Amino acid sequence: MGILGENGAGKSxxxxxxxxxxxxxxxxxxxxxQRVRMRNSKxxxxxxxxxxxxxxxxxxxxxxxxxxxxxxxxxxxxxxDRRESRKEVEGLIRQVGLEVNLDELAEDLPTGFKQRVEILxxxxxxxxxxxxxxxTAVLTPLESEELFRSIRRLTEGGSTVIFITHKLxxxxxITNRITIMRRGKVVATMNTKDAxxxxxxxxxxxxxVERKFSFKPYEPxxxxxxxxDLTVHTKRKQNAVNRCSFSVRxxxxxxxxxxxxxxxxxxxxxxMGLSKPSGGSIQMGGKPTSELSTAEILKLSVxxxxxxxxxxGLILDFSIAENTVLGTASSPSFSNRGLMAQRKxxxxxxxxxxxxxxxxxxxxxxxxxxxxxxxxxxIVGRELSGQxxxxxxxxxxxxxxxxxxxxxxxxxxxxRNSGRGVLLVSADxxxxxxxxDRIVVLYEGKIIGELKRGAGIGxxxxxxxxxxxx
Amino acid sequence: xxxxxxxxxxxxxxxxxxxxxASILMWILGLNPFNVFYTLFTGALTTPFGQSSVLTxxxxxxxxxxxxxxxxxxxxxxxxxQGQAILGGITVALIVTFVPLPPIIWPLFAIIAAIVVxxxxxxxxxxxxxxxxxxxxxxxxxxxxxxxxxxxxxxxWVIGAKVKYVPQTSYLTFGxxxxxxxxxxxNTSIMFIVAILVAIGSAFFLARTTLGYSIRATGLxxxxxxxxxxxxxxxxxxxxxxxxxxAGLAGAGDVMSVGHGCYLVACYQDGFxxxxxxxxxxxxxxxxxxxxxxxxxxxxSAVFFAILASGTASVGQNVYVVWAMQGIxxxxxxxxxxxxxxxxxxxxxxxx
Numbered sequence: 001m002g003i004l005g006e007n008g009a010g011k012s013x014x015x016x017x018x019x020x021x022x023x024x025x026x027x028x029x030x031x032x033x034q035r036v037r038m039r040n041s042k043x044x045x046x047x048x049x050x051x052x053x054x055x056x057x058x059x060x061x062x063x064x065x066x067x068x069x070x071x072x073x074x075x076x077x078x079x080x081d082r083r084e085s086r087k088e089v090e091g092l093i094r095q096v097g098l099e100v101n102l103d104e105l106a107e108d109l110p111t112g113f114k115q116r117v118e119i120l121x122x123x124x125x126x127x128x129x130x131x132x133x134x135x136t137a138v139l140t141p142l143e144s145e146e147l148f149r150s151i152r153r154l155t156e157g158g159s160t161v162i163f164i165t166h167k168l169x170x171x172x173x174i175t176n177r178i179t180i181m182r183r184g185k186v187v188a189t190m191n192t193k194d195a196x197x198x199x200x201x202x203x204x205x206x207x208x209v210e211r212k213f214s215f216k217p218y219e220p221x222x223x224x225x226x227x228x229d230l231t232v233h234t235k236r237k238q239n240a241v242n243r244c245s246f247s248v249r250x251x252x253x254x255x256x257x258x259x260x261x262x263x264x265x266x267x268x269x270x271x272m273g274l275s276k277p278s279g280g281s282i283q284m285g286g287k288p289t290s291e292l293s294t295a296e297i298l299k300l301s302v303x304x305x306x307x308x309x310x311x312x313g314l315i316l317d318f319s320i321a322e323n324t325v326l327g328t329a330s331s332p333s334f335s336n337r338g339l340m341a342q343r344k345x346x347x348x349x350x351x352x353x354x355x356x357x358x359x360x361x362x363x364x365x366x367x368x369x370x371x372x373x374x375x376x377x378x379i380v381g382r383e384l385s386g387q388x389x390x391x392x393x394x395x396x397x398x399x400x401x402x403x404x405x406x407x408x409x410x411x412x413x414x415x416r417n418s419g420r421g422v423l424l425v426s427a428d429x430x431x432x433x434x435x436x437d438r439i440v441v442l443y444e445g446k447i448i449g450e451l452k453r454g455a456g457i458g459x460x461x462x463x464x465x466x467x468x469x470x
Numbered sequence: 471x472x473x474x475x476x477x478x479x480x481x482x483x484x485x486x487x488x489x490x491x492a493s494i495l496m497w498i499l500g501l502n503p504f505n506v507f508y509t510l511f512t513g514a515l516t517t518p519f520g521q522s523s524v525l526t527x528x529x530x531x532x533x534x535x536x537x538x539x540x541x542x543x544x545x546x547x548x549x550x551x552q553g554q555a556i557l558g559g560i561t562v563a564l565i566v567t568f569v570p571l572p573p574i575i576w577p578l579f580a581i582i583a584a585i586v587v588x589x590x591x592x593x594x595x596x597x598x599x600x601x602x603x604x605x606x607x608x609x610x611x612x613x614x615x616x617x618x619x620x621x622x623x624x625x626x627w628v629i630g631a632k633v634k635y636v637p638q639t640s641y642l643t644f645g646x647x648x649x650x651x652x653x654x655x656x657n658t659s660i661m662f663i664v665a666i667l668v669a670i671g672s673a674f675f676l677a678r679t680t681l682g683y684s685i686r687a688t689g690l691x692x693x694x695x696x697x698x699x700x701x702x703x704x705x706x707x708x709x710x711x712x713x714x715x716x717a718g719l720a721g722a723g724d725v726m727s728v729g730h731g732c733y734l735v736a737c738y739q740d741g742f743x744x745x746x747x748x749x750x751x752x753x754x755x756x757x758x759x760x761x762x763x764x765x766x767x768x769x770x771s772a773v774f775f776a777i778l779a780s781g782t783a784s785v786g787q788n789v790y791v792v793w794a795m796q797g798i799x800x801x802x803x804x805x806x807x808x809x810x811x812x813x814x815x816x817x818x819x820x821x822x
Contacts, residue, residue: 295699327698
């Protein structure tokens with residue numbers, strides 16, 4: 001069963017009530033026909049509920065085995081019975097088919113496996129109903145596929161899985177029944193075989209999702225960014241970027257598609273001067289930039305929406321106002337002989353909040369207290385208000401709800417229509433297909449193909465899977 | 471202002487808990503807590519000696535706290551204010567011994583020299599952390615010992631202290647023209663006023679200048695700062711330089727406030743025992759933690775610690791109870807802030 005809804009629709013809150021983490025104000029919960037009261041998560045576990053949160057709760061320096069049995073270890077006279085634990089855990093794994101190496105340390109596991117251990121942990125405690133909160137948010141597409149296979153196996157084995165998500169494709173792919181929530185209310189429940197993307201999307205956002213933007217005719221102008229044979233080695237990875245060449249011209253959106261971890265991060269960091277290339281060249285407006293510092297590159301009229309807004313884009317403990325001048329605080333527009341021009345900064349921040357629809361009670365609110373969508377609006381507002389010739393947007397809509405996503409995307413299209421060049425790096429392939437005039441596909445650090453607007457998802461899919469056109 | 475008051479609440483709670491636990495401790499030891507507190511506070515606040523020593527302690531505690539707070543805003547831990555101050559102080563001693571200058575120029579020159587030396591000394595740790603990934607917590611602590619040894623060497627072999635029971639600079643006297651002016655009524659130098667001004671200046675610097683902004687940005691989010699063209703390495707070094715400069719000023723103030731040669735000797739004598747300023751450099755960290763790293767708050771926090779420190783003189787043989795109380799209060803106050811700080815730092819770097 002799937003629970004579908006936008007960010008903030010109340011899915012997680014509902015599940016936390018169910019799991020005894022929040023107490024309910026009114027209404028009842030019934031399990032197997034019996035009215036129950038969940039005072040805490042222990043109650044919930046005893047009644048056969050198990051929950052896997054977005055953030056994992058594994059102890060990093062214990063083994064997988066120890067993590068699974070933690071808190072409910074089979075013990076004899078107070079001493080943990082390791083052999084017995086192992087037998088039980090191995091039995092469980094055989095039964096549900098979630099393969100994992102029991103002797104590895106939890107911290108060494110890839111994300112997908114950590115999640116698997118969390119699921120095993122819940123099952124080990126006898127969970128019959130498993131609640132998964134946005135389980136694919138942290139997974140790569142491949143890991144998601146594996147998760148789906150595991151879920152199918154669990155449900156075939158008689159378990160119930162409640163799958164919380166805001167992704168239409170996922171509920172369609174994995175669920176039997178879908179409940180859609182909006183603003184804290186259940187708006188619809190249906191069998192998956194009766195559902196279509198249109199029905200779900202309409203129920204979820206309460207209006208037609210028009211994923212159409214108006215593009216001006218494609219007339220690319222001067223070359224703003226020219227990347228030639230760029231190669232980047234990092235400490236962890238040789239050839240993280242491997243002889244990549246592409247360019248971005250004024251008035252076009254160039255999409256860099258690729259499954260995450262195929263060199264996008266390194267590519268963008270190198271373009272922005274945050275790391276140095278090992279070979280090749282980068283030119284902006286005809287000027288070589290690979291030896292320039294980030295500050296100097298930003299002065300060449302470049303806007304950068306970084307990959308992880310909370311980690312790279314905003315200083316969460318700074319106010320909105322302070323964040324809007326990040327990087328420009330020392331410029332003459334916001335300072336006067338080394339002092340911050342408070343009024344100018346306030347005016348500027350207010351202008352960004354107004355013109356980019358940031359919903360907040362004021363510009364002195366800390367960025368931490370904004371929702372993801374509003375955080376991203378602040379970043380995009382900051383970057384676009386510098387009127388950059390070139391905008392580099394890295395995963396600009398990741399984790400945002402439908403409305404914010406659409407708004408941010410429309411800003412990117414507007415930037416293109418007003419003659420800016422946009423480099424859009426994204427792992428959201430709908431986004432890439434919807435927005436890009438040209439698409440280059442990164443695979444293991446190499447550009448393995450280039451597509452024009454109008455290319456189908458099939459063509460893109462093949463390139464993403466590493467099957468090049470040549 | 472309400473925000474500032476709100477952030478003072480945990481400190482006040484810790485203060486109350488600390489006093490309560492200390493009272494229980496005294497009661498167990500058979501002392502009357504009220505008597506002890508009465509003696510402590512009246513000794514510190516009503517006697518002329520107490521008052522002047524409260525102000526003196528308050529001045530140096532405030533400066534030492536700021537020497538910790540400012541680098542802290544850039545996310546770098548300056549635990550080396552002690553060493554930076556020692557070298558600032560010995561610089562003053564060298565200048566009084568070897569550099570003949572006219573009366574009014576002299577104190578100014580000596581203070582500036584001490585500030586520069588303190589700044590350079592802390593810059594070493596700043597550069598090591600920023601460019602060589604060597605934790606400043608470690609390097610500043612270790613450089614404290616180096617600084618103390620350098621000071622001892624200079625005192626014994628260059629300035630020429632005589633060893634009787636302890637090394638003494640028998641001929642090194644500060645005339646009235648070489649000391650910092652005394653504040654009228656209270657028999658103390660004006661250093662405490664300088665400290666308050668530096669605290670206000672630091673608060674203004676951090677909140678209102680572009681450099682202060684960049685330093686805070688580095689401490690709260692070095693990655694977003696870097697991706698927007700602020701160089702966190704440079705900012706860390708600058709913040710350390712400023713912190714060291716304040717520590718150097720504290721060192722100069724401590725030496726030049728004394729006014730008499732014999733006191734100076736006493737200061738140096740402690741230096742050989744390891745705690746040149748009686749551990750004020752480290753106390754400054756506690757003062758800063760209690761002030762929740764707020765520059766203005768550090769003044770108030772410093773007053774409290776100064777009362778405890780100077781009140782001990784009147785408590786007499788039960789002085790250990792006051793020390794215990796200081797420790798308990800610091801523990802209560804620092805524990806949440808400290809653990810949060812360590813978690814924050816630990817997440818970003820490997821400990822050496």
